Amino acid sequence: MYTQALDMQGTEGAGPDEAALEQHFLARVDAEEKIEPKDWMPARYRNTLIRQISQHAHSEIVGMLPEANWITRAPTLKRKAILIAKVQDEGGHGAYLYSAAETLGVSRDQLIDQLLSGKAKYSSIFNYPTPTWADVGAIGWLVDGAAIMNQIPLCRCSYGPYARAMVRICREESFHQRQGYDLMMQLAGGTPQQKRMAQEALDRWWWPALMMFGPSDANSTHSGESQRWKIKRFSNDELRQKFVDFTVPQAKFLDLAVPDPLLRWDVDRQHYEFGPIDWNEFDQVLKGDGPCNAERLAARRDAHAAGAWVRDAASAHAEKRRLRRADLAA
Amino acid sequence: MSTLDVSRQWPLYEVFVRARGGLDHKHVGSLHAADARMAIDHARDLYTRRLEGVSIWVVASKDITASDPSETESLFEPARDKIYRHPTFYEIPDEVKTL
Numbered sequence: 001m002y003t004q005a006l007d008m009q010g011t012e013g014a015g016p017d018e019a020a021l022e023q024h025f026l027a028r029v030d031a032e033e034k035i036e037p038k039d040w041m042p043a044r045y046r047n048t049l050i051r052q053i054s055q056h057a058h059s060e061i062v063g064m065l066p067e068a069n070w071i072t073r074a075p076t077l078k079r080k081a082i083l084i085a086k087v088q089d090e091g092g093h094g095a096y097l098y099s100a101a102e103t104l105g106v107s108r109d110q111l112i113d114q115l116l117s118g119k120a121k122y123s124s125i126f127n128y129p130t131p132t133w134a135d136v137g138a139i140g141w142l143v144d145g146a147a148i149m150n151q152i153p154l155c156r157c158s159y160g161p162y163a164r165a166m167v168r169i170c171r172e173e174s175f176h177q178r179q180g181y182d183l184m185m186q187l188a189g190g191t192p193q194q195k196r197m198a199q200e201a202l203d204r205w206w207w208p209a210l211m212m213f214g215p216s217d218a219n220s221t222h223s224g225e226s227q228r229w230k231i232k233r234f235s236n237d238e239l240r241q242k243f244v245d246f247t248v249p250q251a252k253f254l255d256l257a258v259p260d261p262l263l264r265w266d267v268d269r270q271h272y273e274f275g276p277i278d279w280n281e282f283d284q285v286l287k288g289d290g291p292c293n294a295e296r297l298a299a300r301r302d303a304h305a306a307g308a309w310v311r312d313a314a315s316a317h318a319e320k321r322r323l324r325r326a327d328l329a330a
Numbered sequence: 331m332s333t334l335d336v337s338r339q340w341p342l343y344e345v346f347v348r349a350r351g352g353l354d355h356k357h358v359g360s361l362h363a364a365d366a367r368m369a370i371d372h373a374r375d376l377y378t379r380r381l382e383g384v385s386i387w388v389v390a391s392k393d394i395t396a397s398d399p400s401e402t403e404s405l406f407e408p409a410r411d412k413i414y415r416h417p418t419f420y421e422i423p424d425e426v427k428t429l
Contacts, residue, residue, distance in 0.1 A: 038396065089379070
């Protein structure tokens, strides 16, 4: 029902009515009311949400790949079952988010097309490789941990369908983070080789995880309006700081070293100071030159192509059944 | 990448889940499926992975008729001043019991 009759709304013709509508819209946002699909909204709000929600959905879908890589090689049946459940959740999160994006008047096929054509962006973190089993733990602990930090405020975002999808997602993400930390605890408390694996995984994922919060506030292009519209509640740097403050003690508990020589507790600020982030690397990966960009997209395209006959068969079967029912009714 | 054949996009279904026996089915989200039967299967996988429900309804989204947000006021405002429809409108002396 959400995707009907939306194409006509929110087109930017700034007549006198438009200004009044925007006033009313902003007043509702200020009053913490939720904006729903059929409500009037500025075209820029709609487009910002389509971009953000679809990028988020693509990230969930591509995010299945680095870990799915380890399902067949999980060391125990328990770990394998956990990992399958987690990867299945990521697929589910992608589906919730695509549905939320569709309420804004974009079709699922358009969204998939944008991902497969390489036009759409997704989180740069998923373009890093997972060479050892410990990476599965580090992803759950750090990548899902950073994702939770980003996502919890989104549960209160002004757009109803996005907020509701995020509530469901956050409930499930917590399992992801805890299973990852549990895996890291086991490795860090294991043989010296296992502990070294855990340390190397932390070394690989620490900085990319910090980059997940996006450019520093000074260079963040979309932040101002998103905060005004209550899509975004905290700045990138605020969330990044919070993540570091939460995560450093967790690394200490594992007796692993955070790979940042400048990291230190600042007594006055009551926060951790941390070293500069390599934004060149971030830009490279985002532009498509990360270690696994080509591989990830190729995997998605192959999966889509390989599943085509299943989708076709399901459509044909549904059509056959529909015709049979129509025959019976005639 | 070629553009997908839009006519083949599976229709959208709205999903309603009954969390426990005795409760109403509640809207939980939507999904695409080739037909209603597949929509049930997908809804099972998508919305009840953690014992969230004991029963699922799916309805083709195109079959739902919704009230128009621009008519919210005319539809719902008239109930606002009819406070006598609530039991709390009536003051009953304390001596009168079980009323």
